[in-house]
Amino acid sequence: MTLALWTLLIAAIIPYIFAGLAKSRGDFDNARPRTWLAQVEGWRQRAHWAQLNSYEAFPPFAAAVLTAELTDADQAWVNGLALLFVLLRLAYGAAYITDRPTLRSSLWTAAFACVAGLFVAAAVG
Template identity: 35%
Template sequence: MSALLTTLLIAMFLPYLAKLPLMKAMHERGGYDNRHPRQQQAALEGFGARANAAHYNSFEALMVYASAVFITVSLGAVDAVAIALGWTFVVARIGYMVCYWLDKATIRSLIWLVSMIASFGMAIRAILIS
């Protein structure tokens, strides 16, 4: 079970990892506006806008993945397959962020699909086998 929970812990850090390039983009646009960061982020273009989207999407994906992990743990369905799906999610989400930053839209969307299949697959499988 600790291996699956480790993937969740890593997934919890990913939105903050995604924030680093966003902060860099904000800094390049006159410094980080700590009074109105969301307004500043909304005004970003190009790389900055993509970094912002990757940051917010990381939080969105975390909710789906955390729910899948909670379902799996609560039903006692943690096994090698669940752990493999967890690592698939983590690797896919890292790839997703990189593709967003590099403006690789098609592969990014495919990687997003992999991460969602891993999450929903984990939850559905846990329900079916319990």
């Protein structure tokens, strides 16, 4: 299995990392998690938002990786872009949690460029 395919698993896990951070307060209500999350503030709220955005970012990334793999795009490029996407998305979450909106937006854009790059690699591959 290629590194790019392994990054699919890693990217699928990223939202759960941010969810765990959002729910790390001792009074988390597992009986009503959405109600509880709606009232959190500060960095936990931003961790929840990073979780939600990570779920949104996963489908295009997965589609791009699978398209690149199926078209036999240059594997070094595919692996590199996929790994860079994962690293950027982790950094994105950290920037979100620490309330650095300009950095967060830059990291989001760079990660999305990786997705576009995977489709380009598939097209020229």
